[in-house]
Amino acid sequence: MKSLTIALLATLACQSLASVAVFTPAVLAPVASGDIGVAATAIGIFSAIIYLLASLSAPIGGTFVSRYGAVRVSQFAMVLTGAGLALCTLAHPAAVIAGAVLIGMGYGPITPASSVLLIERTPDRLRNLIMSIRQTGVPVGGALAGAVVPWLVISVGWRGAVLAMSGLILLLVVALQAIRADYDQARVMTAARRPPLASMYRMVMNHEELRRVSLASFTYSGVQMCFASYLVVFLAENIGFSVIDAGVALSAAMIAGIAGRLLWGLAADWCGNARAILALLGGVMTVCALLMALVTQAWPFGAVLLVCAVYGASVIGWNGVYIAEIARVAPEGNVAIATGASLAVTYLGAVVSPFLFWLIVSQTGSYAAAFGLAALATLAAAVTLMRKPPGLPAATG
Numbered sequence: 001m002k003s004l005t006i007a008l009l010a011t012l013a014c015q016s017l018a019s020v021a022v023f024t025p026a027v028l029a030p031v032a033s034g035d036i037g038v039a040a041t042a043i044g045i046f047s048a049i050i051y052l053l054a055s056l057s058a059p060i061g062g063t064f065v066s067r068y069g070a071v072r073v074s075q076f077a078m079v080l081t082g083a084g085l086a087l088c089t090l091a092h093p094a095a096v097i098a099g100a101v102l103i104g105m106g107y108g109p110i111t112p113a114s115s116v117l118l119i120e121r122t123p124d125r126l127r128n129l130i131m132s133i134r135q136t137g138v139p140v141g142g143a144l145a146g147a148v149v150p151w152l153v154i155s156v157g158w159r160g161a162v163l164a165m166s167g168l169i170l171l172l173v174v175a176l177q178a179i180r181a182d183y184d185q186a187r188v189m190t191a192a193r194r195p196p197l198a199s200m201y202r203m204v205m206n207h208e209e210l211r212r213v214s215l216a217s218f219t220y221s222g223v224q225m226c227f228a229s230y231l232v233v234f235l236a237e238n239i240g241f242s243v244i245d246a247g248v249a250l251s252a253a254m255i256a257g258i259a260g261r262l263l264w265g266l267a268a269d270w271c272g273n274a275r276a277i278l279a280l281l282g283g284v285m286t287v288c289a290l291l292m293a294l295v296t297q298a299w300p301f302g303a304v305l306l307v308c309a310v311y312g313a314s315v316i317g318w319n320g321v322y323i324a325e326i327a328r329v330a331p332e333g334n335v336a337i338a339t340g341a342s343l344a345v346t347y348l349g350a351v352v353s354p355f356l357f358w359l360i361v362s363q364t365g366s367y368a369a370a371f372g373l374a375a376l377a378t379l380a381a382a383v384t385l386m387r388k389p390p391g392l393p394a395a396t397g
Contacts, residue, residue: 019141061109222353260317
């Protein structure tokens, strides 16, 4: 249990600080955009670059785990994210793009490496809960960036804030060295060729269970990114909320997402059916998206806050159960590769869906239409998850 606890703390720290690297530029966009010479809304391009590169680096990073060890791969990944964040302080569009590329290259391998560290030490009865605890690092990183970075801007300016966050990430790299010898003992130092990306994607798409879960995660991650990216703008511009009140709604959603990741992990372990929990969450996302489409200025603040919290608990809370299910159904010995390849599909959803959401809003002027499409997408994913794969027993997880 001590070995599992240390691995969980290490992987949680990696995910949290990698997420800090992703969220910090978004927090700083209104302040830093003038110095960089671009509009603050260009942060959407920055985020898209990160997830596009993550979709490529996740499967590649997964293949390095057996060769170098999960801790070493995590260290490499954190160096890339910290360096990419620091590069943004040059305040030139080209440097910022390069920074996004490095952050994305580092962000992708974090989860495959973490999955290997945890799966090797986690009892089956706790698999969903442990993975869900680890996945709380994403909203924890967002909350950390939102709470700390603005105060650092006041104290040391936006460049100082970026360098402070980058320095924190690099400190973790040093700290991980203390456990590397013990936790990377099982690595296989071989010169075997890395399988091509196409073969890794085929492994996922040709495996019935991996394909179903991965395609659902494509949809869920896309809707999650739309929700996180557009909630404040939607509430401020369409519903008449102040920026502060809209921020409170987003915070409520993030906090509910942290609680949701733990709750859904417990639920999946208790009922022994992770896919059923993922399908249930898709249904909750569907209802919440439809409610968001119906929100008007006449709605009480408390009612809007409640919808945002429930939506956050589902649309931000599903990831840990998904990662645990991928690890469960992955071919034996290929947890890191299967996780990386599946995440590539997941991250593509985070690239494509926000663009489609923006396109619908810009062309129709209606957030209701965009939320309505999100509802249809999550409903379709939930139905697909509940179908029994031909030739396989009912899902257990």
